[in-house]
Amino acid sequence: MNELFPFQVEPLPYPYDALEPAISQETLHFHHDKHYKTYVDNLNGILSDFPKLQNMTLEDMLIHIKDLPEDIQTGIRNNGGGVYNHQLYFQCMQGDGFSMPEGDLSNAIHKDFESIDNFCRILTNTAIKQFGSGYAWLTFEKGKLTIVGSANQDTPVTETIRPLLCIDVWEHAYYLQYQNRRADYVSNWLPLINWNYVNQLYEAAQG
Numbered sequence: 001m002n003e004l005f006p007f008q009v010e011p012l013p014y015p016y017d018a019l020e021p022a023i024s025q026e027t028l029h030f031h032h033d034k035h036y037k038t039y040v041d042n043l044n045g046i047l048s049d050f051p052k053l054q055n056m057t058l059e060d061m062l063i064h065i066k067d068l069p070e071d072i073q074t075g076i077r078n079n080g081g082g083v084y085n086h087q088l089y090f091q092c093m094q095g096d097g098f099s100m101p102e103g104d105l106s107n108a109i110h111k112d113f114e115s116i117d118n119f120c121r122i123l124t125n126t127a128i129k130q131f132g133s134g135y136a137w138l139t140f141e142k143g144k145l146t147i148v149g150s151a152n153q154d155t156p157v158t159e160t161i162r163p164l165l166c167i168d169v170w171e172h173a174y175y176l177q178y179q180n181r182r183a184d185y186v187s188n189w190l191p192l193i194n195w196n197y198v199n200q201l202y203e204a205a206q207g
Helices: 025-048 060-064 068-092 105-115 116-129 182-192 193-207
Strands: 134-141 146-153 162-168
Touching: 025 068, 060 068, 068 162, 105 116, 105 146, 105 193, 116 134, 116 146, 116 182, 134 193, 162 193
Parallel strands: none
Antiparallel strands: 134 146, 134 162
């Protein structure tokens, strides 16, 4: 999240078919190559007229969004948030088989959610019940793990809360494959979590 203008479309860290059958190759092509790319292009278009902002990282812009020119705050929130959220979403999945959280992160999940099963239940409920488009997040704030939902392309980093993982519940993330069955998508998504990557973010957040 430390890159500068002009922002680039980050390639997927795995082949397009790596997440099948949970997420189809067709869905991933549309999601990454069309939707995510549009947010990147729109963000660059907004910033092209604001050279003083081109030395800010994406994270800095989202954290300090109220300090940006008022007429572009909504555009940065929507498109900058879209870039940030999609980058995290794609990175926190993996196609190398099911894994479980380990070490300090596992201990923290058991401390704050009682068990991995209860963590999955809360995250699932948050994702399913998110009204309309948005995300469900695992975040780290004030020494504690929390699960929150957000609408549209809002992101916890704007509230200076550290995101560790997110599940995208915009319809474009699952509709080609699951239609209106969001619960099935969420259930199949959970085993895709790249816990090694999430643990790296957790360790960085503690620092």
